[in-house]
Amino acid sequence: MKYPDLFPFSWFKGFRPESNDNLETKSPLRQLADIISSSVDQIDATFKDRGQKYPNLDAPFDPTTPAEATALSPEVIHCSSLIVAACAHLSATVNIPTKLLFDVGGGFHLSAALGVIIEGNVVEILHDHPSGLGVYDISAKNGMEPTRLARLLRLLATHHVFIETSPNVFKNNKLSSMLDTHKSFDTIQSKPEDKYVGTSGISALFAHTCDEVMKGSAFLTETLTDPDIGASGAVEDCPLAVAFKFKKSFWEWLEEPRNEYRMNRFMLAMEGSAKLEPSDAILRGYQWGNLPPQSLVVDVGGSLGHIVREIRNAYPGLKYVVQDRPAVIESARQIWEKAIPSISDGSVVLQVHDFLKPQPILDARIFLCRGVIHDYSYSVAKLILRNLRDAATENTELLIIDTITPYACLDDNQARVGYGIMGTETLPPPTPLLANLGKANAVPYILDSQVLVVLNGEERTIGSFTELLKDSGWKITRVFTISGSSGKQILAAPV
Structure with a gap:
């Protein structure tokens, strides 16, 4: 499945902003309507050209x-984001x-x-009924009380997830079908612990979000107003730990014997997101x-x-x-x-290491941290990066792959000079849209809240990354943006 650009706040080719004189004569409502109309025209033209x-x-x-391939092409994604x-x-x-x-x-x-x-396997039940199925028939399969089930399905259908085709009859649509594991209801019922095995991982990702993350988020207020842990960056003081009453990291909690289902689901969700x-x-x-x-x-970390396998396949001459x-x-x-017996040749070493402790490798050419730094608060992330800096040579590079969250306002430093970092310059979207494209670019902020709830982590702005790296002995030299990727590649050198 191709993944659309979740951070489409740069300018797109083909859009011609009006002059300031023209904008001054139009109300904000008309300006917004014109952005929608112009963008729809461009999408229509693209699809018409391709028949x-x-x-x-x-x-x-x-x-x-x-x-669908056209809908996820860069030019259409940019127009869609403005709409x-x-x-x-x-x-x-x-x-x-x-x-x-x-x-x-x-x-x-x-x-x-x-x-x-998701837990009621409603999407899988409806998969075999493309014209729709009555809620009492759905209930007969999954055992849920039908009138309450109908109310929840209607709430979701009102937000364009599922369709109510006639009173109390529902069917899948584009959005709900994304949650389909493509397993039969009977197969899932026979071995529910394997529901997400061999799937895309999308359903597992949202099941995790609507379970641990949602329940943990309900304790944000209690956590942030607590005088003892409200300002703590420790992983064991996150809202999820407060909600589920444990005093350890999320990873350690998942490894407890009673959490096998959640652990397997989370691992499959992360595999799916990758x-x-x-x-x-x-x-x-x-x-x-x-x-x-x-x-x-x-x-x-x-x-x-799986990331090393990708690099190694392309560059087998590295270690x-x-x-x-x-x-x-x-x-x-x-x-x-099992998959790559040649690992025995020593070109790839699998090593147990706690990155909160000193880094044992002192001759690395590059340290790679993909999806690691965002899991931790400033103080913990600083410790991780400081350990890498202490182990670095003058030629060592650091490559962090994480989200960079845009500010919700114009940032003159970034717009003019990109903080002096190649690859961070941006151009503002058309007036009167928010500088970060608002709703069209909500995903990084949702992810930021998720890592806060689960890990006391943070999806950082470019300003926060600059400060964090400087404080731990590194300097950002370049940022790479990859089309279709939710993460930026942040390259740094030791100072």
Whole structure:
């Protein structure tokens, strides 16, 4: 499945902003309407040129169709992002304030409803009934009380997830079908612990979000107002730990015997989220081919080593080390020895290491931290990066792959000079849209809240990254943006 650009706040080719004189004569409502109209015209023209029709929201998602491929092309994604941003801005402007606040404040009901639907295997039940199925028939299969189930499905259908085709009859649409594991209801019922095994991981990702993350987020207020832990950056003081009453890291909690289902689901969810990235994203920014032969690449917190496998396949002349927790490295070893027996030649080393302790490798050419730094608060992230700095040589580089969250306002430093860092310059979107495209670019802020709840982590702005790296002995030299990837490649050198 191709993954759209989740951070589309740069300018796009083909859009011609009006002069300031023209803008001054138009109301904000008309300016927003014109952005929508112009962007729709460009999308229509693209599909017409290709002899296609824009994908139907009422039909299940099929990534193999030419129309879906076109819808996820960079030029269409940019136009779509402006439409979403302008529609949300227009709606917020004209909506009755209390109604809008009620929609925001009650958003947790959507998460709760989605969680019920996923655990009730409703999407899989409806998969075999493309014209729709009555709620009593759905209930006969999954055992849920039918009138309550109908109310939750109707809430979701009101937000364009599922379709109510006639009173109390529902069917899948483009959005709900994304949650389909493509397993039969009977298969899932016979072995529910394997529901997400062999799937895309999308359903597992949202099941995790609507379970642990939502329940943990309910304790944000209690956590942040607590005089003892409200300002703590410790992983054991996160809202999830307060909600589930444990005093350890999320990873340690998942490894407890009673959490096997959640652990398996989380691992499959993370594997699924990795699949959403372009398969060659790791090769399309930093130039691995410029490293001298036999240079040592150390993947810090590298999980099962899937990123190293991608790099190694393209650059077998380098040496690699994958570091992680003991249980993770043991799983990685089983996978590597089965799939890639040549690991025994020593070109790839799987090493147990706690990155909160001093780094044992002192001759690395590059330290790679993909999806690691955002898991931790400033103080903990600083410790991780300081350990790497202490182990670095003058030629060592650091490559962090994480989200960079844009500010919700114009940032003159970034717009003019990009903080002096190549690859961070931006141009503002058309007036009167928010500088970060608002609703069209909400995902990084949702992810920021998720890592805060689960780990006391943070998805950082470029200003925060600059300060964090400077404080731990590094300086950002360049940022790579990869089309279709949710993460930026942040390259740094020791100072």
